[in-house]
Amino acid sequence: MKERENDYVIGPCGAPAQPCAGKGRHGLIPSPAMRASSTGSTGTSLVGNCFQWFNGQAYVLLVFTMLIWGANAVAARLAVGEIPPMLLTFLRWTVCCVALALTSRRQIATHWRTLLPSWRYVALMGTLGFTGFNVLFYAAAHHTTAINIAIIQGTIPVLMLVGSFFLYRTRIGALQLVGVALTIGGIAVVASQGQLARLAALAFNIGDVWILIASLLYAGYALGLRRRPAVPAIVFFAALAAVACVVSVPFVAAEVAMGQSFMPTAKGWLLVLFIGLLPSFVSQLTFMQAVSLIGPARAGMFMNLVPIFGPLLAVAVLGEPLSAYHALALALVLGGIYVAEYLGVRRR
Numbered sequence: 001m002k003e004r005e006n007d008y009v010i011g012p013c014g015a016p017a018q019p020c021a022g023k024g025r026h027g028l029i030p031s032p033a034m035r036a037s038s039t040g041s042t043g044t045s046l047v048g049n050c051f052q053w054f055n056g057q058a059y060v061l062l063v064f065t066m067l068i069w070g071a072n073a074v075a076a077r078l079a080v081g082e083i084p085p086m087l088l089t090f091l092r093w094t095v096c097c098v099a100l101a102l103t104s105r106r107q108i109a110t111h112w113r114t115l116l117p118s119w120r121y122v123a124l125m126g127t128l129g130f131t132g133f134n135v136l137f138y139a140a141a142h143h144t145t146a147i148n149i150a151i152i153q154g155t156i157p158v159l160m161l162v163g164s165f166f167l168y169r170t171r172i173g174a175l176q177l178v179g180v181a182l183t184i185g186g187i188a189v190v191a192s193q194g195q196l197a198r199l200a201a202l203a204f205n206i207g208d209v210w211i212l213i214a215s216l217l218y219a220g221y222a223l224g225l226r227r228r229p230a231v232p233a234i235v236f237f238a239a240l241a242a243v244a245c246v247v248s249v250p251f252v253a254a255e256v257a258m259g260q261s262f263m264p265t266a267k268g269w270l271l272v273l274f275i276g277l278l279p280s281f282v283s284q285l286t287f288m289q290a291v292s293l294i295g296p297a298r299a300g301m302f303m304n305l306v307p308i309f310g311p312l313l314a315v316a317v318l319g320e321p322l323s324a325y326h327a328l329a330l331a332l333v334l335g336g337i338y339v340a341e342y343l344g345v346r347r348r
Contacts, residue, residue, distance in 0.1 A: 011069030018233040019132055058293035059285045062302040070309030072279040074317050075271055076141035083268030085138035086248065086255040088275070089153025093135065093245035095276025100238045111235040118229045122236075126243025129221025134244070136214035145320050148190050150310020152211045154333050157303060158183040158340050159219035167223055186210065192326025219295025233288055241280070304337055 054060060079088055101110070115122055140149060158180055164170040172180075191208045192198040228236060253263045264272065291299045307330060314320045 013138065045168075052278050055289060056293070058290045058299070061290040061293075062299055063305065065283045065287045065290065066302050066305035067309050067313075068278045068283040069306050070150060071313055072275065073141075073146040073153065073310045074313045075275050075279070076138050076149065077146040077314070077318055079138065079268060079271045079275075080142050083264035084252075084261045084269060085142065086135065086251040086263060087264065088138050088252050088268075088272065090136040090245065090248040090252050091272045092276045092280055093130065093241050093248060095272060096241050096280040097238070097245050099277060099281045100234070100241060104234045104238060107232055107235050108238050111231045112239070114231050114234070115229055115239050121227065121229075122239050123243055123247075125221055126240040127247045128217050129224075130240055130244035131247040131251070132217045133214045133221070134247070136210045136217070140207040140210035140214065144209065144211065146314035146318055147311040147320050147322065147326055148205070148208055149211050150307050150314065151190050151326065151329050151333055151347075152187060152208060152249055153310070154224070154304070154307025154330075154337070155183050155187060155212075156215050156219050157337055159215055160222055161340055163219050163223050168226075175343050176340045179336040179338070179343075180331050182336030182339060183262055184336075186329040186336060189325050189332060190328040192214075194323070194328065237284060304334060307333060 079085070083091075137149070161172065161176060162180060163169075165172050191204045191212075193205075198204070252261070287299070311322060311326065311330065313324050
């Protein structure tokens with residue numbers, strides 16, 4: 001069956017996944033002008049005009065989305081000492097679920113029963129792709145830099161390529177193997193901080209290891225979306241967010257039992273709102289809207305901006321030093337993605 005080019009479901013770090021049905025005639029992001037017109041108001045406000053323009057600009061939507069996803073690594077570092085990582089994971093998905101309930105409750109009420117026969121699949125996907133990824137992501141931020149997080153997270157497309165070979169026997173060409181090797185080289189450079197002695201001794205930062213495991217979990221989640229039930233994108237996303245919220249409760253309980261929990265600071269609460277509303281919710285809508293405008297293949301190319309925006313924001317906001325080995329690792333990762341996804345595919 002031919003894949004449709006609109007309505008992709010995406011996850012917490014924003015990788016494009018499988019297409020879903022259910023896009024409104026006016027797009028996925030309702031503008032203030034549309035809401036005003038629905039209540040009989042005449043005329044279009046300046047804000048409404050700007051919102052409608054934004055809603056129709058695929059490239060602007062995609063750059064905005066990737067900027068927000070890159071900022072998530074910075075937010076994770078800012079949260080250290082402000083809010084416990086397990087509590088942050090739980091509250092992130094709580095805020096997202098509340099936003100989904102307020103904006104998409106009619107679609108959810110109409111279609112949620114369709115997901116019941118696939119409840120085991122939905123539970124597994126939400127647990128691994130959302131809760132598992134975020135638990136490791138925010139825990140890693142306590143041990144490594146936002147630059148490292150963004151660069152290692154940028155390897156997810158290549159990890160998906162490798163996973164597709166093992167799970168679905170997807171053929172991988174010679175150039176794609178070169179791309180995989182380059183990307184793995186980039187991970188090794190980051191993990192060893194450019195020191196061959198550390199690489200030989202396997203003396204890795206535990207935070208880098210956790211974010212790599214998180215990326216593997218998310219790549220597996222994205223590959224598993226091939227078997228997604230046929231429901232609207234926003235409904236499937238809401239189901240996974242609800243699972244993530246529930247499954248994160250035991251992690252919060254364990255954090256409390258281990259004496260590692262504390263009441264979030266004012267800054268911590270602000271970060272919860274930022275992460276819960278922007279990386280978790282708004283950016284999902286903007287990406288789905290962009291895909292509906294230009295298709296998944298072209299929109300997916302913008303994913304390569306995440307490992308660029310992340311380090312730049314880490315330097316600008318956190319003042320993290322950008323070392324020579326970071327530049328080398330970023331070049332290897334981006335070069336590997338380009339060779340594997342574009343040159344390799346064209347040769348095939």
